[in-house]
Structures are given as structure tokens and as C-alpha cells.
Amino acid sequence: MIDKLESLRLIERRPHPTDRRAKQLVLTPEGVELRERLLKVLAEEPLFAGLTQNEQDALEGLLKRALSRNEALQA
Structure with a gap:
């Protein structure tokens, strides 16, 4: 599912800032x-x-608050 969303250019994977194992x-x-x-x-x-x-x-x-919080954590 993640691959599909990524192929549709709806999400992207980024390295986690403090955990090199995670994306x-x-x-x-x-x-x-x-x-x-x-x-x-x-x-x-x-x-x-x-x-x-x-x-x-x-x-x-x-x-909206949950989504905003998620975006803030991703930044």
C-alpha cells in the first residue's frame, strides 16, 4: 500500500532525523x-x-489537529 501511494506521488519516504533504521x-x-x-x-x-x-x-x-500534529512531527 505504501509503495502504491508513493507511486501515485501522494507520499514520500524520508529518513527519520534521529533513528537511522526508520523512515x-x-x-x-x-x-x-x-x-x-x-x-x-x-x-x-x-x-x-x-x-x-x-x-x-x-x-x-x-x-485536523491530528493531521497537523503528524505534519509537525514529520518536519
Whole structure:
């Protein structure tokens, strides 16, 4: 799966800054764009129809925070 995402240029592998054994997976600009589009679609899908608007907003905020934290760790 990682190889497929990499071949689609959605992610790239980078060396870990402190652990030479590990690689980090980082979203490319194309990957970031796709993630944003997916977040918008997910917010509109029936999957979330059972949630109140406040619950949807809270979930979106949590997902964005988690993704931002992941990006900060990758930098």
C-alpha cells in the first residue's frame, strides 16, 4: 500500500532525523490536496448524518489537529 501511494506521488519516504533504521512517510503537495478534498467529502457524506452539527465540527477539528500534529512531527 505504501509503495502504491508513493507511486501515485501522494507520499514520500524520508529518513527519520534521529533513528537511522526508520523512515518517515510525508504527504506530498498532491497528497495534501487530496487529503483536503477527502475531508470535505467526508464532512458531507451520509456517514456523518447521524451526528449533530456540533459533533461533526468537533470531529473535523480533531482530525485536523491530528493531521497537523503528524505534519509537525514529520518536519
